[in-house]
Amino acid sequence: MSTDTRAERVTHSLVRDVALPGGTGTMALITMDNGLDHTKPSTLGPEGMAELTTALEGLKERAAAGEIVAVGVTGKPYFLAAGADLTQVAAVTTHDDARELGRNGHRAYTLLGELGVPTFAFVNGLALGGGFELALNCTYRTVASDAGALALPETGLGLIPGWGGAYLVPRLIGVEKAVDVILTRPAANKPFKPAEVLELGLVDALFGSADYLEQSIAWAESVLRGDVTVERRELDSPEVWDAVVHATRQRLDAVVADSRPAPGRALDLIAAARTATQADAFAAEDEALADLIMTDEMRSSVYAFQAVSQGKRPTGAPDKSLAKPVTRVGIVGAGLMAAQIAMLFAQRLGVPVVMRDLDQERVDKGLQHVRGTVEKLTGSGRMSADAGAKILASVHGTTDIQDFASCDFVIEAVTEVMGLKKKVFAELEGIISPDAILATNTSALSITEMAADLQHPERVVGIHFFNPVAQMPLVEIIKAEKTSDEALATGFAVAKKLRKTAVGCLDRPGFVVNRLLVLLLGKIAEAVEGGTPVEAADRALRPLGLPMPPFQLLDLVGPAVGLHVLTSLREDLGERIPQSPGLEKLVEDGTRLSLKPAAKGLPADVDPEIQSAFAATPGTGLDEAGVLDSVLTALTVEIGHMLDEKVIETPTQIDLCMILGAGWGFHLGGITPYLDRTGYSEKVLGRRLLPDGVANVPQG
């Protein structure tokens, strides 16, 4: 794999002397700069680290000679540093090399505390992972009001903050907040804003971006003169420390279980940070880092991270110049999905949107949903009043289908009944211009069939949104049998404007996400039908570390919707898609399947009461391992079919869909890396899905 790895983009440590304006002396100011523009963040590789180490050693001598009174570190515009270069980290092949990576960082950063003069980090821009740890290892820190993402995202990428973060953060801001910084935020993939890191105590001062560096240097001089004193909190008591670690451990057991090692390793380091010496703690970080770098979970995480990054530029889309302009959007239906779509189109496309339903009451309900959403956003300050007013002014409701006449793009979001959708399309064709695009948000029906009777079936394209539409980052763009390149390109162009990641797929049942997700749910139901107790079936997937257990997911999707998709899949794909009379009965009765979770963020267990809906005697079927095996086998089989049918171009596209459309974890790499590393793909399909080393530690 090393041949695929590009050379290190070396981030240089440029050092200049700054005369402190108040006359206190000279500050040596280091600028971390990779010499490239703002599209290429500075990252920290071995060469760059070596350069920083050399620079700091030189400054240590100058400090001893009395030439400088302080050292500052800042970055090129918009970035302090984006942390270690992940492609480089994922290219490491031995445990020793992995450990050296950690040590390299520690060697440089430890110097920041040993220069003999105070060190100041001026966090002028984005600082992630090792970039943020660069600041943490300094004596003092300021942050710019416009700094981009600030975070220690390591545990979300199968790593730990191993350049001092795991030791320094709990000591600096307290163990409880440290758990939030190191474990909770990375899991939610939500970096901090400048005001938040100030509030947390991760930085000591915040200055406006217009003269950030000037004010930071002036502040540093005040600190040097003693005019400003930075108070450091005392270490939390052993009792508090232990209690927080214990509670966090329990939470990890419930949420993460054994699906990935990084969070647990990070918590071990946090637990030890109260009493460990810095040297011991940093050595422990080196070991943890080395162990984790050599895990498949970490390699899959880097693979997944890159898949998501690259997913922003969809592959396989027709030339974007073929896309037709969208100047007026029609939405057929005014239900919950339709209203969400209307809101998003109005917000992101900035064009008039007409929402149509059969009676005024439904139309009003749809419009009310849009209004309610806007009011919520403007009320909380997340949207300006003007932007809200613009959206409300651009969304119209109607009961008259003739109002679609001037729309160049109409998307239907009516009930999932083929006859109804065909009727809608036929009706629309008589009204809209011959080259207007017709889109459907169906989740399981055949788009080819939906378009079959039209005069212009080539104008029909599938655009499948996920619920909730505003939050879910994925849309599946579906090419039916006769879909033209123009219609497809328009679908991709619209998705881009909506700021969604678009994945192109063929018109096969359930497309990508629903086909696998509903299959998984079906296999769980099938296990229960076969005599597995509902609790065991519910627990069986825990080793995967999915966002929630299966029955909770079914409740979220809506059991009726889930069952409908399951039934549709079975009609098309046949017997391998399970059927479940028990589930049908539960849907019929409208029974809720899962209990309320014990606390927010904890998984919701299945309600044991639903066992009675199933005919089988519990305990006579597969055990948890057996259920997991049946699910993974079924997923592998299905992925094999999907690739054979060319539903989607590559396994990585499937992974991208499952990560963004179903929230499946980076540690699984989506799903195909997991099936490779657990041997399912070899066993079931007789081949790997991804080449060795792409998303795992190479077998050599």
Place this chain on the structure above:
Amino acid sequence: MTSVTTEQTASATAPRVRPHVRDVVFVEGVRTPFGKARPDGIYAHTRADDLAVKAVRELLRRHPELPVERVDEVALAATTQSGDQGLTLGRSVALLAGLPSTTPGYAIDRMCAGAMTAVTNTASAIMVGAQDVAIAGGVEHMGHHPMGEGMDPNPRFVSEKLVDSSALVMGATAENLHDRFSHLTKERTDAFGVASQAKYAQALADGHISPDLVPVATRDPENGWGLATTDELPRPGTTVEAIADLKTPFRPGGKVTAGNASPLTDGATACLLAAGDVAEELGLSVRMRMVSFAFAGVDPEVMGIGPIPATERALRTAGLTIDDIGLFEINEAFAVQVLSLLDHYGIADDDERVNVYGGAIAMGHPLASTGVRLMTQLARQFAQHPEVRYGITTMCVGLGMGGTVIWENPHHADYSGHTTTQEA
């Protein structure tokens, strides 16, 4: 009844108080360190508007007693108003500096007297009661905007001989002054240049320069971030001998050299002006009171004498004579142009009231920003010289103009005061 109602309506819509002339005070001025307008200058990679932003923010930071929403205007000058000096500087800098969106602003140009005109314009608005507090200043990044950039002079200037062909080359107009006043010899201008360097060096050493400077973070892609804290251009220790044989770029065998002229410069200035009574209300310190101002025109090819008629007019308006003036801040675009003014009034070349801290020959002349630099320095000298009651800031302007502002020292025993007393 009807007529009474009409009268009441009329009185309700009529102004309660007619506009009256209010006193205008100079609260404080700041500037960036001035840099060399060359690719290796300190500001080569710094935007002009950012220089102005730093100055404006420093001004506001120094006056926490001034609620930012009380700033009624931001008037900023630049000679070349395009690129990073375009987009209606006063307004764009106000927004970039974090002033509330309710604060208006505009851009202004009178070449070298840009900032001076920004001051007199905003002062005029304050005088008539239209505004209370204003920020005025200027910026010129002569490295990004070489003199005459994008200039397209009307051909009539030449065909109708409206101006001499030398009128648009400032150095050439300085040579023209030497022609007209042959007693203003190169020896005298060189000596004046050397003295400017020496006075600046002394003022710097005495701590009279740095307090008015705003440190500016500068980034050079090759060397990383640095901090500009001092003027880049002064040449301390310059001697008459050292500059005697410098090139005369404007005329073969001429007299104007880099030793007796201001260098090309990057820099920004800003100052805070307020109505006297508003300064009192907000507790703003008062460093100078504006007495009068004037602008005047002369033949463009001898633009350097512009300060003479401008000063005459300003003195006349103020009811003062040159003898009342105790301190002079005269812009040193060219030494010969300063000497022509001094000569006119019979003031010695080395009069100690003139350019006490040195001038543009030492620190540089970022065209449209210099006017406020003169005022800022005069204000500091006023505090040091309570025995001086009146001071003058004056400068020559391209295309044959001069501008002069006369100021009164609030530290003087006979200070006339700046709060308007209204009859009840």
